[in-house]
Amino acid sequence: MEPIVTDATPTFAIVGAVNHGKSSVVSTLAEDDQIKISAMPGETVECQRFWLLDLFVFYDTPGFQNALEALNELAPAAQASEPLSVFRQFVERHKGEVEFEAEYQLFQPIIAGAGVVYVVDGSEPLLEIHKAEMEILRMTGQPRLAIINRTGTDDHVQDWKRRLGLHFNAVREFNAHHATFANRLELLETLAGIEQSWKPKLMRAVTMVREDWEKRLSECAEILVNMLSDCLTHEERTLLQSEAQRQSEERALTDRFQKAICAREANAHKAIIKLFRHELIKSETSAGDLFEEGLFSEQTWSLFGCSQQQLVALASVGGAAGGAMIDVMFGGHSLGAFALGGMAIGAAGAFFAGKTRPEIELEMPRNMRWLSPRLKVAGTTLRVPPYAALNFPWILVDRCIAIFHYSIHRTHARRDKVRINSAEEKAKMAKSGVSTDHWPAGVRRDCQKRFTALRNGKLAPKAREELRELLRAQLVAVSNS
Ligand SMILES: Nc1nc2c(ncn2[C@@H]2O[C@H](COP(=O)(O)OP(=O)(O)O)[C@@H](O)[C@H]2O)c(=O)[nH]1
Numbered sequence: 067m068e069p070i071v072t073d074a075t076p077t078f079a080i081v082g083a084v085n086h087g088k089s090s091v092v093s094t095l096a097e098d099d100q101i102k103i104s105a106m107p108g109e110t111v112e113c114q115r116f117w118l119l120d121l122f123v124f125y126d127t128p129g130f131q132n133a134l135e136a137l138n139e140l141a142p143a144a145q146a147s148e149p150l151s152v153f154r155q156f157v158e159r160h161k162g163e164v165e166f167e168a169e170y171q172l173f174q175p176i177i178a179g180a181g182v183v184y185v186v187d188g189s190e191p192l193l194e195i196h197k198a199e200m201e202i203l204r205m206t207g208q209p210r211l212a213i214i215n216r217t218g219t220d221d222h223v224q225d226w227k228r229r230l231g232l233h234f235n236a237v238r239e240f241n242a243h244h245a246t247f248a249n250r251l252e253l254l255e256t257l258a259g260i261e262q263s264w265k266p267k268l269m270r271a272v273t274m275v276r277e278d279w280e281k282r283l284s285e286c287a288e289i290l291v292n293m294l295s296d297c298l299t300h301e302e303r304t305l306l307q308s309e310a311q312r313q314s315e316e317r318a319l320t321d322r323f324q325k326a327i328c329a330r331e332a333n334a335h336k337a338i339i340k341l342f343r344h345e346l347i348k349s350e351t352s353a354g355d356l357f358e359e360g361l362f363s364e365q366t367w368s369l370f371g372c373s374q375q376q377l378v379a380l381a382s383v384g385g386a387a388g389g390a391m392i393d394v395m396f397g398g399h400s401l402g403a404f405a406l407g408g409m410a411i412g413a414a415g416a417f418f419a420g421k422t423r424p425e426i427e428l429e430m431p432r433n434m435r436w437l438s439p440r441l442k443v444a445g446t447t448l449r450v451p452p453y454a455a456l457n458f459p460w461i462l463v464d465r466c467i468a469i470f471h472y473s474i475h476r477t478h479a480r481r482d483k484v485r486i487n488s489a490e491e492k493a494k495m496a497k498s499g500v501s502t503d504h505w506p507a508g509v510r511r512d513c514q515k516r517f518t519a520l521r522n523g524k525l526a527p528k529a530r531e532e533l534r535e536l537l538r539a540q541l542v543a544v545s546n547s
């Protein structure tokens with residue numbers, strides 16, 4: 067849906083030489099990955115309007131086509147009391163002409179009052195034609211910012227900087243493919259500073275962009291809490307039809323359990339991606355999994371979540387968790403005394419609280435548990451109880467953090483295929499210290515308490531809010547990383 071923008075909405079025309087990254091800069095600033103970007107020059111043939119919320123308008127333009135000729139004709143603007151009127155006459159004179167088609171397009175928003183953002187590729191050399199472009203833009207008299215965006219490895223940045231400094235109110239380096247939210251905000255703040263009379267309005271808009279981001283982080287934390295609450299309490303039941311079919315029914319039930327959890331997790335991932343306005347991040351499988359490795363794969367369990375040592379430390383947090391865990395470990399046999407011993411977790415305990423995925427257990431109907439298979443009768447209920455593995459919530463959280471980390475670090479200028487490799491993404495998260503095994507131990511303990519409460523179905527609204535706040539603070543840390 068188009069936001070409501072008015073003539074008073076701060077507006078900028080993104081101009082520059084063809085193929086220097088104009089559309090890429092617009093995509094990144096407007097968080098729009100549907101804008102046409104191409105290695106082929108001349109893809110953008112007319113001005114197109116894009117928005118960042120209802121706070122900024124950006125015109126993507128075709129760039130210059132015939133700057134040297136245009137400069138000759140526009141020279142009187144340098145002395146004119148109202149320079150834009152010279153541009154207006156130029157546009158009227160050349161309407162429909164092939165020679166100045168691009169200039170005709172790109173001057174339109176500027177004549178209407180837009181500020182100018184001139185995008186140059188710092189990996190390309192500075193040519194005479196670019197000097198003409200800069201001169202034309204200077205003559206508009208409109209507030210002007212220059213952005214140096216490098217698309218290749220060659221480095222002509224210093225040449226560009228020296229020259230741009232003569233013609234523009236501000237010059238900034240900006241990488242359309244790798245800019246973080248902080249980089250974007252900084253650029254918008256710079257835009258706000260280039261014209262005194264625009265500053266109050268633009269700074270208000272910048273504040274609102276920041277608030278919108280914070281709101282999105284809170285919403286993301288809410289997505290996590292909801293997913294955890296569903297996944298940690300989910301169970302499946304079925305009526306056992308006949309003893310003969312018990313094995314296949316058990317298999318079908320655990321399968322159903324696994325699918326339901328995976329679908330719930332995939333929904334959370336989708337919601338996060340949507341929150342950060344990515345259309346190109348989508349699953350290629352019908353199961354909706356964005357990772358190459360599924361939630362219940364051994365690789366996922368060895369990579370994500372907490373370390374073995376951290377899990378052992380967490381096993382005693384939150385009351386019954388340790389006991390419940392060990393109970394499940396021994397197939398539901400009551401080992402209360404053993405559990406109360408708490409930390410007496412041996413090799414088997416370490417397995418359950420470890421980096422290997424424990425089996426999904428099936429609960430035998432109470433009255434049948436001690437009967438011999440021969441005596442078990444049809445008509446009883448089979449149940450997969452909520453999955454008690456200690457690392458389970460941590461793996462869910464860690465994978466969501468991975469999706470979040472990927473989404474906020476992938477700018478909307480990227481058009482390459484999405485491929486989330488668990489090992490690669492986890493390594494990136496670890497490097498910036500944001501995966502759950504890098505969280506402060508106190509935060510992990512605080513979260514663990516709430517996970518236990520969630521599992522017991524006792525998470526009061528207050529505790530839920532506390533968990534959301536704990537997770538939100540970690541998302542802020544990821545966002546700042
Ligand atoms: N590696 C890299 N490539 C970029 C960057 N910005 C633009 N490009 C590439 O440069 C080419 C031209 O970009 P585009 O935005 O369409 O330029 P425009 O013609 O000025 O609108 C495309 O192939 C982009 O993928 C960048 O920051 N990094």
Ligand SMILES: [Mg+2]
Nearest residue numbers: 088089109110
């Ligand atoms: Mg373009």
